[in-house]
Amino acid sequence: MAKMKSSQLIMLDHSKAKVELYRRYLSIYLNVISRVPFIKKIYLYDLFAGEGEYLNGEKGSSVITMECIKNHFFSNNQTSPNIDVHLNDSEKSEIEIGINKIDRVKKFVSEIFKPSNVSIEFSKKEYNDLIQRIITKLDGLKDFERALLFIDPWGYKEINPKELKEIVRNGKTEILLFLPISFMYRFADKALSDENFFGGKPLEKFLSELFGGELPDTKNQLIFINEVKVRFKKYLKINYVDTFTIERGNKNFFSLFFFTNNKTGYYKMLDAKWDLDEESGRGFKISNSLQPSFFDEVTAVDYSSMILDFLKSKTIVTNQDLFDFGLDCGFLPKHTKKALDELKSKEKIFPISLDNLPVKGYYIDDNHSRKIQIKIK
Numbered sequence: 548m549a550k551m552k553s554s555q556l557i558m559l560d561h562s563k564a565k566v567e568l569y570r571r572y573l574s575i576y577l578n579v580i581s582r583v584p585f586i587k588k589i590y591l592y593d594l595f596a597g598e599g600e601y602l603n604g605e606k607g608s609s610v611i612t613m614e615c616i617k618n619h620f621f622s623n624n625q626t627s628p629n630i631d632v633h634l635n636d637s638e639k640s641e642i643e644i645g646i647n648k649i650d651r652v653k654k655f656v657s658e659i660f661k662p663s664n665v666s667i668e669f670s671k672k673e674y675n676d677l678i679q680r681i682i683t684k685l686d687g688l689k690d691f692e693r694a695l696l697f698i699d700p701w702g703y704k705e706i707n708p709k710e711l712k713e714i715v716r717n718g719k720t721e722i723l724l725f726l727p728i729s730f731m732y733r734f735a736d737k738a739l740s741d742e743n744f745f746g747g748k749p750l751e752k753f754l755s756e757l758f759g760g761e762l763p764d765t766k767n768q769l770i771f772i773n774e775v776k777v778r779f780k781k782y783l784k785i786n787y788v789d790t791f792t793i794e795r796g797n798k799n800f801f802s803l804f805f806f807t808n809n810k811t812g813y814y815k816m817l818d819a820k821w822d823l824d825e826e827s828g829r830g831f832k833i834s835n836s837l838q839p840s841f842f843d844e845v846t847a848v849d850y851s852s853m854i855l856d857f858l859k860s861k862t863i864v865t866n867q868d869l870f871d872f873g874l875d876c877g878f879l880p881k882h883t884k885k886a887l888d889e890l891k892s893k894e895k896i897f898p899i900s901l902d903n904l905p906v907k908g909y910y911i912d913d914n915h916s917r918k919i920q921i922k923i924k
Contacts, residue, residue: 556642558605561795564823564831565803568791569697569723570611571819572805576721577619579811580693581628589630590694592681594674595701596636598648599655608697609634609652613659613667620662627662635670635677647671674705682713685720692719699725704749708756711806712783721807728792728802732771735763757782772802779804787813789877791820792830802830810913814874821879828877850878851886855895858923865901866910866919873911880911887911887921896921 558566573591580586596609606614612632620627634656636648643651649671656667670677685694696714700706703726714720731750738747739754739762754763759782763774772790780788783806791803805816821828827848857872858864873883887909890896898906901918910917 556601557603558601558607561793561801561831563605564793565699565725565801566606566608566611568803568819568823569608570615571822572723572816573612573615573695574619575815575819576695576812577615577628578623579815581619581623581626585691586693587629587691588689588693589628590684590688590692591630591632592635592694592696593633593699594635594677594696595699596634596649596652597699598640598642599652602642606655607652608699610655610659612697613656613661616662616665617660620660627664630665632665632667633670633681634667635672637671637673674700678710682710685714685717688717688719694720696720696722698722703727703731703753706753708753708779708782715783715785715806715808718808721805721809721812724804724806726802726804728772728775729768729800732765732768735765735771768800772800776804779806786810789813789816789820790830791823794831810874814913817874817877817879828879850876850882851889854883854886855890855923858896858921864921866915866917866921867913869909869921870911870913870915883911884909894924896923898922
């Protein structure tokens with residue numbers, strides 16, 4: 548009998564970080580969507596729902612989904628958007644031998660309060676058998692409908708960039724995709740160059756489609772992650788792609804990729820990331836200070852210099868431009884304000900009004916009512 552992996556029985560720290568980011572974003576997502584008057588329906592998909600709960604009592608993404616909906620309901624005067632939830636997993640349980648994972652999920656989910664206008668569909672289909680049905684459903688979304696998919700496979704063999712493109716092409720769907728980036732990084736060059744490396748065929752197919760036949764930069768994992776991120780944005784023809792890197796230890800790294808066309812959604816995901824990683828907003832790192840960390844290899848970003856270079860490259864830079872620039876660089880308005888304060892203290896910049904009102908700040912927010920320009924001295 549094959550030995551069961553401990554990560555299939557208990558939720559390890561890197562998986563906790565992944566699910567925690569999903570929980571935080573889903574909570575924000577529900578709050579934002581519920582306040583948009585014209586949006587009447589939400590579809591939530593968890594396509595690899597897992598065990599529901601693990602032997603150490605930690606809750607998987609499927610249970611977290613329903614808890615977020617329950618918490619939203621009781622925090623908003625017992626109201627909830629109309630939500631259809633689809634929880635799927637095709638595998639047998641590693642914890643309770645002889646039953647399906649989705650049956651465990653159903654058991655745990657049934658114990659959680661569900662608003663009357665929330666429906667749940669359970670299925671145990673293979674991802675490849677299910678995804679086209681979902682794509683067809685998403686293609687038919689109305690203007691008053693939105694969707695969020697959490698895709699957390701055991702590996703990456705099922706994931707096809709073409710299908711991801713089909714999922715997001717409606718402009719109304721967001722995806723959180725989990726990839727074992729260290730394994731992909733380790734075998735990327737061999738998969739793309741060695742025709743006899745048959746075990747690398749799924750990876751070769753994935754990278755060839757995403758990179759259009761070009762070789763990705765594999766100098767280190769950070770560069771590789773960024774390469775994949777940049778290529779995803781270009782390939783999917785989507786406005787925003789973000790990553791949250793998770794270090795498992797022993798230089799094994801995973802990454803959550805977030806795809807959206809919505810600026811507010813992207814902004815809120817950045818907010819959730821910075822809540823989890825207050826130092827850099829990059830990801831989760833192991834707490835053992837005796838073990839070298841991937842993040843220790845990354846030079847701290849000089850955001851003030853980045854802003855100064857941006858100002859030098861443009862004729863006019865407004866507070867809206869700086870808000871958008873910050874998001875593109877993975878920073879929140881509070882970081883942009885701090886960087887501007889630093890530049891102002893060094894007398895390198897000054898703000899001027901574009902609306903003939905006194906300037907008392909930088910007003911770094913999306914579509915702020917105040918309009919100012921930041922100039923270089």
